[in-house]
Amino acid sequence: MSKKTIRKYDGPAGGWGALKSVATHLLEQDIPLRGARTLLKANQPDGFDCPGCAWPDRDHTSTFEFCENGAKAVAAESTRHRAGPELFAQYTVSQLAGYSDYWLEDQGRLTTPMRYDAASDRYLPVGWDQAFALIAAHLNGLASPDEAIFYTSGRTSNEAAFLYQLFVREFGTNNFPDCSNMCHEPSGVALKHQIGVGKGTVSLHDFELADAIFIFGQNPGTNHPRMLGELREASRRGARIVSFNPLRERGLERFADPKDTLQMLHYGSTPISSDYCQLRIGGDLAAVKGMIKHVLERDAEALLEGRASLLDRAFIAEHTTGFDAFAASVAAESWDVIVAESGLSEAQLRHAGDIYLGADKVICCWGMGITQHKHSVATIQMIVNLLLLRGHLGRPGAGACPVRGHSNVQGDRTMMIYEKPPQDFLDRLQAVFGFEPPREDGYDTIGAIEAMRDGRARTFFAMGGNFATATPDTDATHRALRNCDLTVHVTTKLNRSHLVHGRDALILPCLGRTEIDVQEAGPQAVTVEDSMSMVHLSAGINPPASDALLSEPAIVARLAEATLGGRSRIPWRWLVCDYDRIRDLVAQVFDDFQDFNARVRVPGGFRLSNTARDRVWVNPAGRAVFCAHAVPTDNPIHRARARNPDRPVFNLSTLRSHDQYNTTIYGLNDRYRGVFGERRVLFIHADDIAALGMRAGDRVDLESLAEDGVRRMARRFMLVAYDIPRGCLSAYYPETNALVPLSSFADEARTPTSKSIPVVVLPHRPDPEADAPAQRDIPATVVN
Known part of the structure; x- marks a missing residue:
């Protein structure tokens, strides 16, 4: 474990520190030369879309735009490290669960479909046909299609997302929790x-x-x-x-x-x-x-x-x-x-x-x-x-x-990865494909966790992401996933969610955005939509990490074929032979995608229409609405302070470190905030440290003051004096997700309130069960 140091950072964002960081990551992934070549093809007309954030490029035709975290994402996906069957033969699932999220990610690309074996507590190799047959048996054995949950990550392409929602709706449910439920x-x-x-x-x-x-x-x-x-x-x-x-x-x-x-x-x-x-x-x-x-x-x-x-x-x-x-x-x-x-x-x-x-x-x-x-x-x-x-x-x-965050989170919602689909969209699906789609709203992320926890949902399928780690109320989420008969994860790399599994479980490795996707008609490109509604092509340039990998569209098509069989008139495998066929169907369902294949081949792609940009207001009022809202004075933080007048109650906001993208941990440094070799830190005003009778570098525990009466703790955080208002705290997620109750979410939108958590700060008390050996403290050096 690297030495832990807290020291003030005086440099600018970017600069030489960014270049050094990228070089370090390329070397760590054993890809310095190929990695540099790959980076130069990111966000180019004949290259791939960066698997990082959704910030747009200049018409997607510009010269290479340097982005430190995008480079880390590309390096992580292009790594030479492999997490093959040998890794799972060496470690039981219980042993893997004792390692950090950073270590799990660093094992490299998954190479082979794996199925959990309860007798040995290990994942064992399984063939693709057997995997799809197992999922189909579980799905078709449910009392109702609404007992299945289908999660989607924002890295899923438009083509995969469209096929995914089509399959799930023909199967019979709108249970589409996705990462949008947790962010925008x-x-x-x-x-x-x-x-x-x-x-x-x-x-x-x-x-x-x-x-x-x-x-x-x-x-x-x-x-x-x-x-x-x-x-x-x-x-x-x-x-x-x-x-x-x-x-x-x-x-x-x-x-x-x-x-x-x-x-x-x-x-x-x-x-x-x-x-x-x-x-x-x-x-x-x-x-x-x-x-x-x-x-x-x-x-x-x-x-x-x-x-x-x-x-x-x-x-x-x-x-x-x-x-x-x-x-x-x-x-x-x-x-x-x-x-x-x-x-x-x-x-x-x-x-x-x-x-x-x-x-x-x-x-x-x-x-x-x-x-x-x-x-x-x-x-x-x-x-x-x-x-x-x-x-x-x-x-x-x-x-x-x-x-927006993830690279295609907006595109997935455009493709109607949405638990509350509008009726006119469902009408169009029925007209184009000839089946009656489900009309009832499905579960969002919080609803899905509650349904699994309560036994109302029995199968969980994730198209990417790290659900167990990204979600709030960690203990409740883990119990919910473990209550399932089957959990399935389509993924490129090992993460925590694969170790928090149902009674039966599968890991299905897929191609990454940087890799060449060859189907019957030849190499394929997918499309993504950025934060500003530009839709463009993305085609990988690297050889696949393993010959056993399937693309996300292929995985969806084969799963649909296995599950629906003769009940479906959709030619699933034929569609995947050439992704132009999928895009032709998208154009039949969404008016904004007319001539999809022709328009997306124009360098830079095309921009979707936006009625508000044209001053056309497509809402019940027929106009833009001035919305009156009082300044909130009775939020959870107000009530927590009223209930605890004799002790300081802080408002905690979760955030990312600089060596992190969403739940993916690239390293243990947060250069701009002066944190090196450590993630369990608590940013707090120096005067608040003194008022607590503590010193910078001390270890503390955090207790969430939830209104549901459940005691939630996050332990062993190091106090770091920082320029932040008094009474406010910040710490990294996912380490602090355990403090966010399922019952605390945004009015109208049900997004977890991860940026406003009432907590108290307590001196750290060692807990042998909570303090895993791999996470025990190395003394930190604090430089003023």
Whole structure:
């Protein structure tokens, strides 16, 4: 285990540190030369789409855009390490479960289908035909198709996702929990109601035109590094960039572009945020409402003085509804409440409001720091209210920009990986394919866990991802999965979910995005949709990690054939011989994909329509809706503090380290936050450490103050003094997922509230059962 060190990081995001980190990862995966060649083919017209984040590229035809975490994702998938049958012969499942997530990932690419053998507590090789027959037997033996759960990761291609939803709906259920349920579900819910489309309205070109960019609850330096290039250029041409984030994040402060030779040679960097607002965790709705209050007050002053309105009154009159009631709710909200709940001063909020008023074109971006809260839908709608005031929707250089995570999470939802499918879509499925699809809503992620836990669901099938680790309430989720008769995971590498299994279990290895996919008609390409609705091709360039691997579309087709047999009239295997055939079917179901095969072969692909961008409002109101929301003063954190008046109650937000993408752990360093060789750290204000009577470097336990009465603990975290508001904490997930109750989720959207967890901090008490030997402490060096 590497030496644990905490030391302040003074460099910019990117720069030489990013290049060194990528080189280290390529060497660790034994692919320095092939890895460099592979990286140069990422996001190119004749290459593959990066398996990392969903941030778009310039028309997908640009020269190589360096991205540290994208490079890590490519290196991890292209690794020469192999997790074949020999690994599973060496270790029992119980032994594997004792290793860290980092160690499991580092074993390399899976090579062979494996089936769990209870007698030996090992995974043993199994043939593909036997695997599909086993799954089909379990599925066809269920009392109802609704006893099966079909999970989807955001890395699944459009073609695989379309076939997957088609098979599952012909099988007879809408049980489609997916990673959207755990991240940007509130964005879709909020935007669909308010502007008629559940996606962002901007393109990369809009970033070239914006006068002001407001960033809420997002850390692009770690989660979307390529976004820093757009922010850098905006900063250089004088756009104001205002960041709202509880932690000081280096990627929002300074960035050195590794492609800028002059800047690299001179160790220079570009400032990113012109203004940095360190609000309290969960204070975003109050902060945005404070900005709006300032804008409306200044507008009222202008009108009284006989000057022109500061609002876009023509846009409001022609395109919106609800303005008067909304304005009244803002006027009624007191500055005292806004200041107390946001953690920002009135002067700070008025200054941010003035920046908004001084800009002709405004973009608002947000990430999971907004979506994983109790009031996330209301917060997003307040952000959109801000945009509506001056007509910043449907015109160049302005709009809403929810920044998605996984590379095709938006595309999967477009392909209708969705537990609540609209009836017109189901009608179209029936017309095209001749079967009656199920009409009842299915389980989302939380509903799926509850159903498995309670015995209402008996089979779990995962198309990618790491469900056991990504989900909240770790103990409850693990019990739910172990309560299944069968768990199946389609995957490229070993992860924790494969070790938290049902009574029967399968691991099915698939091709990765970087690998050549050869079917009967020759090498195939899949398509993905990025955060800004661009659809483009992705074709791998590396030989498969094993001759036994199947593509995700092939796995779905063979499973459908095995399960449905003669009941289905869909030629599943024929479709997979040439993915153009799948895309032709997509075009028959979705109007936006007409001439799919021709349009996607244009270099850069094509952009899907967006009614809100065209100022067409496809919602019940027929207009964009101003939504009135009071600043929340009775959230779980408020109630926890009221119940515990005699001890300090903190608000904990989970986050990623820099050596991590979602649940995939690439290493044990978090360079920008100064953490090396350690993941169990707790970021806390230095004065809060002193108030607890502790010192930086001490070990503590966290207890969640859940309202369901269940005691949830996360143990052995090292205190790290950090620039974060008092009363707020941050720590990495998945280590802290155990603290999030299933019952704590976003209003209307049911996304786990992983960014706002009431906790108390306790001195660490060793627990032999909880403290696994592989995780025991090496003393840390703390450098002030």
